[in-house]
Amino acid sequence: MKGIVDRFEGPFVVIEIGGKCEDIPREQVDPGVKPGDVVELENEKWITNEAATKSAEERIKRLAEEVWED
Template sequence: MKGIVDRFEDAFVVIEVEGKTQDIEKHKVAEDVMVGDVVKLEDGIWVKDVSETSSRQKEIKKLMDSVWDDEVQ
């Protein structure tokens, strides 16, 4: 199971999984996870998927660059 970290709220991490958000207790999420990271559930703990997070960040940057390029023209 994979998801994207939406935000941190008090004792919970809000993770979007299959288009729906879930409130996950912080102790069930690895400490290095940040907002926007792609995470996967491994042995009951949500851990960062480094490869997918990197791909997602590159895709977002590409989209943002294209928006700025369109505005300049």
């Protein structure tokens, strides 16, 4: 299962999974996870998928450059 970290709220990490935001207890999320990371559920713990996160960041950067072209 994959998701994107939206934000941290108190004892929860809000992760968008399949287009819906879900509150996941922080203890179920790797401490290194940050907002914007693509995460995967592995062995009952959400961890960052480095390759998918980098790909998403690059895609967003390209889209922003297209929008702001002169």
